[in-house]
Amino acid sequence: MTGGPPGVTEETTITAIRKTVTAAGCTVALLTTAAACGTVENLTAGQKVDRAVDRLGEQKSLSFRLDLDADADTISALGGDADPDEALPPEAAKALSALHVDVSVKSKKPLADSGEKDLLGTSLKVSGADGVLAEFRVVGDFTYYRADMKALGRTMGFPMPSADDLPPSEKEMKKVLQGDWVKIDTKALEDAQNPAGGSKRAGGAGDIDAKTQKKILDAVATVIGRKVTFRTKDGADGVEHVVATGNFRALVTGVIAKLRPLQDNLPAGMELPTAKDLKGAPDKKVSVDFTLKNGDLRQIRIDLAALADAPKGSKLPLVLKLAEAGDVSAPKGATELPADKFPGAGPGALGGGMLGGGEL
Numbered sequence: 001m002t003g004g005p006p007g008v009t010e011e012t013t014i015t016a017i018r019k020t021v022t023a024a025g026c027t028v029a030l031l032t033t034a035a036a037c038g039t040v041e042n043l044t045a046g047q048k049v050d051r052a053v054d055r056l057g058e059q060k061s062l063s064f065r066l067d068l069d070a071d072a073d074t075i076s077a078l079g080g081d082a083d084p085d086e087a088l089p090p091e092a093a094k095a096l097s098a099l100h101v102d103v104s105v106k107s108k109k110p111l112a113d114s115g116e117k118d119l120l121g122t123s124l125k126v127s128g129a130d131g132v133l134a135e136f137r138v139v140g141d142f143t144y145y146r147a148d149m150k151a152l153g154r155t156m157g158f159p160m161p162s163a164d165d166l167p168p169s170e171k172e173m174k175k176v177l178q179g180d181w182v183k184i185d186t187k188a189l190e191d192a193q194n195p196a197g198g199s200k201r202a203g204g205a206g207d208i209d210a211k212t213q214k215k216i217l218d219a220v221a222t223v224i225g226r227k228v229t230f231r232t233k234d235g236a237d238g239v240e241h242v243v244a245t246g247n248f249r250a251l252v253t254g255v256i257a258k259l260r261p262l263q264d265n266l267p268a269g270m271e272l273p274t275a276k277d278l279k280g281a282p283d284k285k286v287s288v289d290f291t292l293k294n295g296d297l298r299q300i301r302i303d304l305a306a307l308a309d310a311p312k313g314s315k316l317p318l319v320l321k322l323a324e325a326g327d328v329s330a331p332k333g334a335t336e337l338p339a340d341k342f343p344g345a346g347p348g349a350l351g352g353g354m355l356g357g358g359e360l
Helices: 010-035 042-059 071-075 090-098 149-156 168-177 186-193 210-229 248-265
Strands: 061-068 100-107 121-126 131-139 142-147 184-187 229-236 239-247 285-293 296-303 315-322
Touching: 010 184, 010 296, 042 229, 042 239, 042 296, 071 090, 100 184, 100 210, 100 315, 142 186, 184 186, 239 248
Parallel strands: none
Antiparallel strands: 061 100, 061 315, 100 121, 121 131, 131 142, 142 184, 229 239, 239 285, 285 296, 296 315
């Protein structure tokens, strides 16, 4: 499902937010890895995060919520003097200000020791100002999905199709457009996504062998051990903040240089950025704030304004909050759909075909 009113295209929105959100995601991943690496020395503060990450792995239930802690005006201001063709439309800024993503997982075993067969259920839920926009759960042999198409239309700024718009040949999709739960056999969905054969998803993390994973971790730890500093800030009632700071371009460039010799061991499609790509990385210091309470990791916070040409004094926090998982059970009364009738015929369609199409 593509298209929309003039000036509010998905391409414009995606281009406008990709630079800062991608940069922020890379920074959080890099600095979280740094804190969790035993090779990072003289970092008592970082080691506190290390222990907190270990404690997350000891749990059998975990959820996190990702959102922007800012209003629409602040998000719009992030664009600064951006090219008009890349400016974030007001409608998109308003939608982003209310948008949050919740991910939950429950397992029979501690998460650090869990394999796919140990998982009781996982879920991903996207919510906005109008409530839940879309949700999917993977429980047992099935993937479950629902969407509020009217709310999606209001959020995205253009109307979505209704059940009345469907031709008779697409009657299976009626339940989806009505907002009811549907379910699809997960294996059939994977087979539809990979018609060439094989149950592995191309480019998935499972395609990286343990030896290569260790080399990647060592490479990241080596760079960050030299380029990141950690400090602590005490709070009240058992709350403590650990702040990791480093230059974004130096971090990314250093890590990619260490990973490049491993390119042949990475999954197909996982191409490392070129030197030309890295020249566009923000040459700025960025900090990630880890909030601990009684030794447990509760929140990760990064200011996106530090990675963009935002007006001086602007703040645009991207926040990741951690807690126990919510409901990941199989919804009752879900209607089963054939995998080939599901939009996009793959899990990616949950965020693509049903959320307006396109790829981030």
